[in-house]
Amino acid sequence: MQNDLPIRKIIHVDMDAFYASVAQMDNPELIGKAIAVGGGGPRGVISAASYEARKFGVKSAMSGRLAIKLCPHLIFVKTDFERYKEISNRIRKIFYDYTDLVEPLSLDEAYLDVTENKKGHPSASMLAEEIRTRIFNEVGLTASAGISINKFVAKIASDYNKPNGQKVVNPEEVLDFLEALDIRKFYGIGKVTAEKMYQKGIYTGLDLKSKSLAFLESNFGKSGTSYYYIVRGIHNSPVKPNQIRKSLAAERTFNENLSSEVFMLEKLQLIADEVAKRLSKSKVAGKTVTLKIKYSDFTLQTRSKTLPYFVADAAVILETAKDLLYQEKMSNSVRLLGISLSNLNTVKKPKKTEEDKAISVQLSFRF
Known part of the structure; x- marks a missing residue:
């Protein structure tokens, strides 16, 4: 069965090592050197x-201690989010010269729907090349891009020719591209899910495609439904400009592990105050409070509670976080605590569209 939805031309633009590249651009002495943003100090984690x-194997979310063992000449630089936002805004202005359908995923990546674009250009790949050239000439940084019929394939493709490259997956190439893909390359399939898939004999997109919808739903729940359609090139989620914020959070990593709940409560007070400040700035409130706990052995635990009303007050957030803290005993000393508020009053329940019901894609024109 085929749907009547038009084929889209989607570009996923991903800046190359964005934070580190900004640091090197601002300080030419760092160009060509091994640097890490964040991660300095005995407790630091690399951004x-x-x-x-x-x-040398240094990557984000790695502890600074491990990074320096892998790369003894590593240079640590401080994060500068105001600078990153400034650069990100300049890059987005370039995007809007081509289309209003821009969906930022973070400061350093975004989807662009250029099916109908402001330049009236039929080639999405040539537009991607022009956008990347402008980013380099006007901002001073390199970007990579993936171009295809939907967001899922475009995002995977953008990682193929990094840094400073792009990859096109034309409509007639999508199925072969997905079938040959290592399951670990599928966006949204993490380490745990990949291991579970290995146990089920699923190593590639072709292996995934061989499994029935019933099998995937039975073993992977709602995600299984998504996997079934995605590996068949079916991913009709549109590029959504002006994405509504779904959660708001703050967290702290401590200089020394905390083993006393008294000390944890002091930290939670500061974190709750920060969350309330951010809620006030964004003029939102939420119902679900989640406590994030990272233990000294780096295991992660979350505990959540949904209230019957929207909250934005620091005292209420703190009391709810306290309840979650005392919910069960700590299994170890704690290196990080965080509080997030979700189920915000900005989020509306999405209505089912024809795109949600669609189960196939027409592969008709070149990029």
């Missing part, structure tokens, strides 16, 4: 690494 550092 980003330059390509020179990645060659």
